[in-house]
Amino acid sequence: MSIEITSLSFSYGQREVLRDVNVSIPDGTLVNVLGPNGVGKSTLFRCILGLNARYEGVIRVNGKDMRTLSVKQRAREISYIPQSHAPVYDYEVLDVVLMSTGADLGMMRSPGPRHVERAYAALERVGIAHLAHRTYTQISGGEQQLVLIARAIAQEARTIIMDEPTSALDYGNTVRVLSCVRQLAREGLSIVQSTHQPDQAFLYSDKTLVIDAGTVRAYGDPRDVITRELVSALYGVDVEVNSLYGDKVRVCVPVKEIAR
Amino acid sequence: MSRPGEPRTLASPEASTPPPSSAAARPAPSVSARRAHLIIAGLAVFMVLAAGVSLMLGRYPIEPAQALAMLANQIPGVTLEPTWTSQQATLFFNVRLPRIMLALMVGCCLATAGAAFQGTFQNPLVSPDILGASQGAAFGAAIAILAGQAAFGVSVSAFGFSILTVMLVLLVSSRAKGNRILVTVLAGTMISSLFSAGVSFTKLVADPTDDLPAITYWLMGSLTGAKMSDIAVAAIPMTVGMAVLFALRWRINILTMGDDEASTMGIDARRLRLAIILAATMATASSVAISGMIGWVGLVVPHLCRMMVGSDYRRLIPASMLFGASFLLVVDNIARLTATSEIPIGILTAFVGAPFFLYLITRKKKV
Numbered sequence: 001m002s003i004e005i006t007s008l009s010f011s012y013g014q015r016e017v018l019r020d021v022n023v024s025i026p027d028g029t030l031v032n033v034l035g036p037n038g039v040g041k042s043t044l045f046r047c048i049l050g051l052n053a054r055y056e057g058v059i060r061v062n063g064k065d066m067r068t069l070s071v072k073q074r075a076r077e078i079s080y081i082p083q084s085h086a087p088v089y090d091y092e093v094l095d096v097v098l099m100s101t102g103a104d105l106g107m108m109r110s111p112g113p114r115h116v117e118r119a120y121a122a123l124e125r126v127g128i129a130h131l132a133h134r135t136y137t138q139i140s141g142g143e144q145q146l147v148l149i150a151r152a153i154a155q156e157a158r159t160i161i162m163d164e165p166t167s168a169l170d171y172g173n174t175v176r177v178l179s180c181v182r183q184l185a186r187e188g189l190s191i192v193q194s195t196h197q198p199d200q201a202f203l204y205s206d207k208t209l210v211i212d213a214g215t216v217r218a219y220g221d222p223r224d225v226i227t228r229e230l231v232s233a234l235y236g237v238d239v240e241v242n243s244l245y246g247d248k249v250r251v252c253v254p255v256k257e258i259a260r
Numbered sequence: 261m262s263r264p265g266e267p268r269t270l271a272s273p274e275a276s277t278p279p280p281s282s283a284a285a286r287p288a289p290s291v292s293a294r295r296a297h298l299i300i301a302g303l304a305v306f307m308v309l310a311a312g313v314s315l316m317l318g319r320y321p322i323e324p325a326q327a328l329a330m331l332a333n334q335i336p337g338v339t340l341e342p343t344w345t346s347q348q349a350t351l352f353f354n355v356r357l358p359r360i361m362l363a364l365m366v367g368c369c370l371a372t373a374g375a376a377f378q379g380t381f382q383n384p385l386v387s388p389d390i391l392g393a394s395q396g397a398a399f400g401a402a403i404a405i406l407a408g409q410a411a412f413g414v415s416v417s418a419f420g421f422s423i424l425t426v427m428l429v430l431l432v433s434s435r436a437k438g439n440r441i442l443v444t445v446l447a448g449t450m451i452s453s454l455f456s457a458g459v460s461f462t463k464l465v466a467d468p469t470d471d472l473p474a475i476t477y478w479l480m481g482s483l484t485g486a487k488m489s490d491i492a493v494a495a496i497p498m499t500v501g502m503a504v505l506f507a508l509r510w511r512i513n514i515l516t517m518g519d520d521e522a523s524t525m526g527i528d529a530r531r532l533r534l535a536i537i538l539a540a541t542m543a544t545a546s547s548v549a550i551s552g553m554i555g556w557v558g559l560v561v562p563h564l565c566r567m568m569v570g571s572d573y574r575r576l577i578p579a580s581m582l583f584g585a586s587f588l589l590v591v592d593n594i595a596r597l598t599a600t601s602e603i604p605i606g607i608l609t610a611f612v613g614a615p616f617f618l619y620l621i622t623r624k625k626k627v
Contacts, residue, residue, distance in 0.1 A: 046520075049520075049523075049524050050523070050524075051520050051523060051524070070528075071523055071526055071527065071528045072526045072528075074524075074526070075524060075525055075526025075527075076526070078524075079524060079525070080520075080521065080524035080525075082520075082521055087516055087517055088382045088383070088384060088516055089379070089384070089516055089566070089571035090570065090571045091513065091570075091571055091572060092290060092292065092293075092570070092572070094290065095513065095572050099513060099514045099517065099525055100525045100526075102510070102511065102514065102525065102526060102527060103525065103526030103527075107507075107508075107511075108507035108508065110509070110510035110574055111510065132290075133290045133291065133292065151525075155525060155526075
């Protein structure tokens with residue numbers, strides 16, 4: 001099991017954010033996490049990553065109890081791809097990727113040629129090796145997101161968490177980033193990503209996890225999970241789910257716009 | 261940071277060629293990295309040359325040949341026929357040489373600590389005394405002067421109070437709620453102003469004929485009157501601080517991405533930040549303790565270096581060390597050579613630093 005969460009609860013002070021979450025994610029699975037804003041998706045991710053430590057329950061990643069691991073050990077099991085954001089200073093793309101290769105280095109050491117090669121190979125794997133020496137802040141948002149994916153790959157953890165990787169991207173970049181993620185999961189990585197587009201789950205996920213009000217509302221094959229009833233209730237808008245291309249894809253369409 | 265007229269990354273040959281096939285998995289050497297290494301080597305050469313030339317400059321005439329001969333005479337096993345007077349030797353070894361060494365050391369420490377703090381606090385407008393190191397030192401020096409201490413006692417008191425102030429800031433910020441970086445900087449600013457008020461109070465109660473001018477001159481910062489023995493003592497914390505910052509330099513890059521990201525990449529951000537703060541504070545406190553308040557070097561030099569070698573701390577730290585040392589040496593040469601009565605170096609660095617700072621913040625949105 002890549003990620004195994006058992007009776008996870010988490011509160012900010014008095015406010016309970018997550019309540020009795022139980023989820024098992026097998027190896028090499030691409031999981032889409034759906035749910036309205038503020039239902040605890042980010043909190044769930046922060047707990048899995050060890051950024052929120054005061055949770056109840058057990059989180060195992062690759063069989064290891066995350067609570068017992070050091071920061072360094074955690075980084076070997078799981079990596080994190082944040083939404084792309086501008087760093088304060090200008091770094092070369094290769095240097096940004098290189099940042100994740102330090103988990104196996106001593107406190108006082110800097111990365112050597114071995115790490116540079118690892119970073120470069122990661123850039124090649126997502127198909128942007130030609131950007132290696134460009135300035136990170138001067139490439140497009142989609143390219144930046146791919147750089148962050150390469151950075152997570154260079155970290156060589158088997159499980160990756162992505163927080164809304166495509167929310168700030170245009171359509172072309174969204175497709176490029178998601179198909180890159182799809183390919184990585186086929187190659188054996190486990191990837192958990194949150195999204196606001198239920199449609200994406202049909203093409204770009206093996207399993208869909210729906211979080212609502214701090215608990216798991218549904219979890220399983222996107223075809224079973226993303227139904228008219230669930231999406232309508234979850235987001236408070238009436239939708240219809242329709243199938244296209246011999247049920248290779250399904251789309252969610254707001255009923256109001258197609259009612260007449 | 262987009263720099264018009266400097267398309268260094270775009271002009272690199274790798275950028276224009278199509279993506280190589282995965283068979284050719286070879287990291288091409290970065291053009292900008294190679295350029296940066298050349299610049300760092302150039303800065304090192306410049307520093308050595310500047311130090312050599314400075315040794316021969318001064319109001320009391322010492323010929324370059326005499327200076328070289330006096331230096332060579334110090335090498336064990338070499339005894340030269342003196343071509344210099346004993347007065348010249350005294351001046352050379354007790355005044356000029358210590359002062360030049362101090363300028364190099366203080367410049368190196370302030371610039372490097374500034375660069376490290378700008379990364380640690382993810383803020384390009386931060387200087388090494390953001391956590392109160394300077395105001396704490398000033399207060400320590402002022403009360404030592406009031407207590408009638410000699411120069412060494414003043415320095416020790418300044419150093420002690422400087423470290424104490426930063427510890428106090430760290431203690432307060434560790435108990436405060438909210439964004440860790442923000443509360444640390446806020447606590448630093450607040451406690452700084454507290455000690456600054458303390459300094460004003462000591463000035464108020466100081467004897468206006470004797471102690472008050474002493475405090476005022478101390479606050480202006482100066483490299484005059486440095487003794488070899490004081491420098492040797494200060495060199496210990498300075499060297500430790502510099503060595504730690506140099507060793508951690510690559511990790512500062514990761515810290516600039518934010519604590520959460522750093523931590524998911526296997527870096528304990530809080531521990532790393534603490535180590536950097538302690539090392540930078542040791543270097544800053546000993547610099548301020550021995551030379552008074554010399555502003556701007558720690559703010560301006562890292563930015564100049566960033567323009568030359570880029571933002572990667574693996575190159576920014578060595579560049580700041582070398583350029584900071586050269587910068588303060590050159591400014592100190594101006595201080596001791598130009599005007600008939602010496603201008604305190606703290607004033608001169610502000611004259612250079614403040615306009616440059618204004619230029620930086622008006623040049624573009626993001627520095």
